[in-house]
Amino acid sequence: MKMKTYFSRGNLVVKLDGEIDHHSIKEFRDELDKMIGESRPKTMILELSSIDFMDSSGLGLVLGRYKKLSEAGSKMLIKNPTPEAERILKMAGVDKLVRIIKQKDA
Amino acid sequence: MKKKESKKTNYFSCTFPAKSVNEGFARGIASAFCSQLDPTLEELCDVKTAISEAVTNCIVHAYKDEDDLKKKKITLKGEYGGSCLKITVKDCGCGIEDIEKAMQPMYSGGGEERSGMGFSIMECFTDKLAVKSKKGVGTTVILKKYIGKVSEE
Ligand SMILES: Nc1ncnc2c1ncn2[C@@H]1O[C@H](COP(=O)(O)OP(=O)(O)OP(=O)(O)O)[C@@H](O)[C@H]1O
Ligand SMILES: [Mg+2]
Numbered sequence: 001m002k003m004k005t006y007f008s009r010g011n012l013v014v015k016l017d018g019e020i021d022h023h024s025i026k027e028f029r030d031e032l033d034k035m036i037g038e039s040r041p042k043t044m045i046l047e048l049s050s051i052d053f054m055d056s057s058g059l060g061l062v063l064g065r066y067k068k069l070s071e072a073g074s075k076m077l078i079k080n081p082t083p084e085a086e087r088i089l090k091m092a093g094v095d096k097l098v099r100i101i102k103q104k105d106a
Numbered sequence: 107m108k109k110k111e112s113k114k115t116n117y118f119s120c121t122f123p124a125k126s127v128n129e130g131f132a133r134g135i136a137s138a139f140c141s142q143l144d145p146t147l148e149e150l151c152d153v154k155t156a157i158s159e160a161v162t163n164c165i166v167h168a169y170k171d172e173d174d175l176k177k178k179k180i181t182l183k184g185e186y187g188g189s190c191l192k193i194t195v196k197d198c199g200c201g202i203e204d205i206e207k208a209m210q211p212m213y214s215g216g217g218e219e220r221s222g223m224g225f226s227i228m229e230c231f232t233d234k235l236a237v238k239s240k241k242g243v244g245t246t247v248i249l250k251k252y253i254g255k256v257s258e259e
Contacts, residue, residue, distance in 0.1 A: 022162045023126035029219075053133070053151075055158040056227055060219030084151055091230060092223050 003028045005035060012041035017050040020058035020085075029061065036068060044069055049080035058085070059092050066098055077101055112188030116142065124165045124178035124197065132161040132182055132195075139184045140191055143253040152231035153191065153251060157182075159224040160195035160247040166217045168199025168245060189254050198244040205237050 001024035002017040014032065018024070036044060046062065048054075062078070069076050078100045081089060089095055118139055122128045136157040137150055145153070161180060169178040183194040202208045208215065209229075214222035229235045234250040 019130060021126075021129045021158055022166060023129045026126070053154060053158075055155050055162065056221060056223045057162060057219075059221045059223055063221055064219040088155070088227070091227065092221060 001025070001028065003032070005032075007039070007041075008045075010041065011043045011045050012036065012039055013045045013047060015047040015050070019053040020051060020061065021053070021055055022057040025057060025061050029064075032065065033068065036065065036072070036074070040072060041074055043075040043077055045077045045079050047079045048082060048085045051082050051085045054085045054088050056088070056092075059088060059094065062089070062094060062098070063092075066094075079103070112190065114185045114187040117183070117185035119181065119183045121179050121181045123175060124169050124180050124199075125175075126162075126165055128180070129158055129161050129165065132180070133158050135182065136184060136193055139186075140253065143186060143189060143191060145253045149251070149253055153193070153249075156228045156231045156249050156251075157193060157195065159228050160193075160249065163224055163247075164195065164197040164199060164245070166220070167215065168197040168201075170217070171200060186253075189252050191251050191253050193249045193251075194246060195249075196244065196246045201241040201243055202237070202239040202245055203241050205239055209237065 001019055004015040006013050012035065044065065066076050076098050078089065078098050080102055081100060086100065120135065122131065133154045137154050140150060140153045164180045172178055179198065181196040185192050207213060209225040211226040212222040214220040228249060232249045232251045236248040237245065239245040
């Protein structure tokens with residue numbers, strides 16, 4: 001898995017590529033939390049448009065960040081998930097907590 | 107007329123240490139084996155996801171209190187006959203005390219950022235899920251999935 005982060009209009013954009021599983025998220029979770037803690041974004045936009053695989057460990061990653069962001073008064077958005085990612089997210093009801101948006105880049 | 111399950115025509119078995127780096131490895135093996143049945147992309151994704159859940163559970167839960175890497179082993183087996191793919195994931199870890207409870211959606215016995223969805227995902231993405239477990243002995247998860255709409259017999 002690869003992670004790319006950047007800021008756009010005060011929002012933290014996090015783009016994950018490849019396969020999200022228990023193994024691959026290990027090295028990114030702390031980095032991501034540090035980033036959230038330091039930048040205190042209004043919204044974190046999680047881009048999942050290049051995710052080839054995701055299992056329940058990915059749910060843990062998303063829900064864990066959602067909790068942290070909520071506690072800090074920040075919002076979370078999931079952008080353009082692949083069908084593979086969206087299926088798992090919806091199965092766990094994540095779409096009821098986190099808004100999933102689909103849009104082409106402007 | 108009741109259709110009998112076809113005899114197995116191909117199979118594999120392999121054992122590897124319960125290290126997280128092998129989660130992707132297990133998905134790779136299972137998907138290569140499943141590919142022989144000419145699955146749709148969605149079927150292949152279902153199989154990969156279910157296997158990933160079962161193998162991750164061995165790594166995260168079964169051996170959580172075991173330090174001796176030599177004892178932390180996962181055995182992955184696959185077989186098919188006709189269109190029925192059967193995958194078995196076995197560990198010799200701590201076992202599950204109450205299987206029914208463990209299989210409930212959102213139930214988790216703990217672990218870092220676990221949402222308790224693993225068994226629900228396995229159930230949803232396969233046609234049959236069986237779990238056998240004995241406390242202190244280990245757990246075996248058996249997943250069956252019919253690949254392709256029609257089976258050619
Ligand atoms: N192989 C196993 N050995 C021992 N305990 C297990 C095993 N597999 C599952 N369990 C127990 O069953 C519970 C439920 O498993 P399940 O995969 O549904 O959820 P989880 O692993 O806790 O969370 P998630 O899969 O969503 O990350 C686990 O929390 C664990 O207590
Ligand atoms: Mg699990």
